[in-house]
Amino acid sequence: MIRLGVPSKGRLMEQSFDWFAQRGVRLSRMGSDREYAGRVEGAENVSLVLLSAGEIPRELQAGRIHLGVTGTDLIREKLAGWRSHVEELAPMGFGHADLILAVPACWRDCETLDDFATIARDFRAEHGFRLRIATKYHRLVRAWLSDHEVADYQLVDSQGATEGTVANLTAEAIADITSSGETLRANHLKVLDGTPILRSQATLLRSLAAGDADELGVFTARLGL
Ligand SMILES: Nc1ncnc2c1ncn2[C@@H]1O[C@H](COP(=O)(O)OP(=O)(O)OP(=O)(O)O)[C@@H](O)[C@H]1O
Numbered sequence: 001m002i003r004l005g006v007p008s009k010g011r012l013m014e015q016s017f018d019w020f021a022q023r024g025v026r027l028s029r030m031g032s033d034r035e036y037a038g039r040v041e042g043a044e045n046v047s048l049v050l051l052s053a054g055e056i057p058r059e060l061q062a063g064r065i066h067l068g069v070t071g072t073d074l075i076r077e078k079l080a081g082w083r084s085h086v087e088e089l090a091p092m093g094f095g096h097a098d099l100i101l102a103v104p105a106c107w108r109d110c111e112t113l114d115d116f117a118t119i120a121r122d123f124r125a126e127h128g129f130r131l132r133i134a135t136k137y138h139r140l141v142r143a144w145l146s147d148h149e150v151a152d153y154q155l156v157d158s159q160g161a162t163e164g165t166v167a168n169l170t171a172e173a174i175a176d177i178t179s180s181g182e183t184l185r186a187n188h189l190k191v192l193d194g195t196p197i198l199r200s201q202a203t204l205l206r207s208l209a210a211g212d213a214d215e216l217g218v219f220t221a222r223l224g225l
């Protein structure tokens, strides 16, 4: 039996269901809205496992699911050396979001990452502690800042409502996912010019640890992959 992991709620779940339906495989939740059990029609030997999007990388890595749908941001953040754990089978064309670094909109002299690096250096000299960046994307942000030789900062963990941390005085800057930009604007933040830390979208992935069941080839062919 192939175990297919799909996000258990929200837009990501609905758009995943639509994506499979367009390929002739009907996924649905069984029972009440609160029951996390799923049904698969239009493909044999496939069971639907409804999971938090954030847990799908770990389940793929462990081989407890054969296939999984989640954002590329979560795969790259949660799995060190992700290429040795999963294969990306198909970008799915939804869940587009950019991981960005944002600063207070009132920082007039901070438009680029170079400006940010200068401000971070001065901040440390002036305040005696490193400028704080709130994020849940620790691995990706550290790697990106290191690549760009920015060192005078500290990460503050924020697992939600990250854009609020600047007004709450627990951070000077944030690194988070944005799509429409509305949450940033509403919290008086602006994105630094230049390419984002990462461009993410929902992706269908195969576990490299779950083994290569015969049914898997049949199912991926059914999906046109
Ligand atoms: N505003 C957005 N627009 C598009 N995609 C988004 C947006 N916010 C988050 N995403 C994407 O959705 C995926 C799931 O995000 P997140 O980790 O916030 O899950 P969640 O909805 O909080 O679910 P859970 O708490 O169950 O893990 C991520 O890959 C993320 O990139």
Ligand SMILES: O=P(O)(O)OC[C@H]1O[C@H](OP(=O)(O)OP(=O)(O)O)[C@H](O)[C@@H]1O
Residues within 6 Å of the ligand: 160, 161, 162, 163, 176, 177, 178, 179, 180, 181, 182, 183, 184
């Ligand atoms: O650019 P926008 O269109 O405003 O979207 C960005 C927001 O969407 C995500 O939050 P989500 O609503 O998924 O909730 P979360 O903060 O609990 O992750 C993300 O963390 C941002 O806060």
